[in-house]
Amino acid sequence: NIEFGSRKEVDAAFIDIVQVQGNKPASLWIKLFDGANDGVVTDNQSRDFANNLGSGTVVEIGMIRIIKGDGIADVIINNPANQAKGVLVTGIEAGDRIEFHSMNGAAFDQVLALGETGKFDIGAFGTLEPPPIPDKILDFTASVTDGDMDSAIASWSVGIDGTGAFNDDIVIFPAPLALSLADDEDPAPEMHIIGENWISEDLYLA
Numbered sequence: 001n002i003e004f005g006s007r008k009e010v011d012a013a014f015i016d017i018v019q020v021q022g023n024k025p026a027s028l029w030i031k032l033f034d035g036a037n038d039g040v041v042t043d044n045q046s047r048d049f050a051n052n053l054g055s056g057t058v059v060e061i062g063m064i065r066i067i068k069g070d071g072i073a074d075v076i077i078n079n080p081a082n083q084a085k086g087v088l089v090t091g092i093e094a095g096d097r098i099e100f101h102s103m104n105g106a107a108f109d110q111v112l113a114l115g116e117t118g119k120f121d122i123g124a125f126g127t128l129e130p131p132p133i134p135d136k137i138l139d140f141t142a143s144v145t146d147g148d149m150d151s152a153i154a155s156w157s158v159g160i161d162g163t164g165a166f167n168d169d170i171v172i173f174p175a176p177l178a179l180s181l182a183d184d185e186d187p188a189p190e191m192h193i194i195g196e197n198w199i200s201e202d203l204y205l206a
């Protein structure tokens with residue numbers, strides 16, 4: 001049975017051809033769909049999903065790339081002819097990786113691969129997505145000095161929300177350094193603005 005809880009939307013994916021049998025040239029159709037983000041959890045749903053061979057809105061393919069390997073240049077097909085059965089990919093050989101990208105980055109959640117000629121085995125299927133980027137914290141320090149050499153310094157941090165699973169509108173900053181003194185310890189050192197004249201009030205680490 002085919003069972004899953006939800007569907008993953010992407011704009012690019014691939015299949016790997018691990019074997020081509022016989023001497024007849026191999027070719028296949030690739031067609032993309034964007035369906036409802038619901039699962040397949042019952043026997044009837046499983047049967048319908050398999051028999052329908054794709055459901056939802058057809059998504060056009062904007063680019064096909066066949067990665068040959070072994071120093072052979074990739075075959076890139078931009079704006080391939082999208083027909084009723086999808087896009088026909090010909091000249092398939094063992095070891096090929098066939099990448100397909102949707103038109104204008106449209107999302108799809110199903111891929112239908114149908115053999116046209118020859119016999120071949122698909123050994124892998126996957127999506128093409130950049131790895132998620134964690135949250136990033138950028139620390140800055142600025143120092144200014146006026147004409148009579150009085151100076152001041154300030155520091156601050158900027159948080160950048162990550163991508164993928166890290167994209168949650170939350171950036172956690174490190175806890176600030178907190179210093180505490182017992183009653184019988186020496187007081188914290190004084191901090192002044194550097195210059196010819198001290199500031200009127202001393203600043204203490206708290």
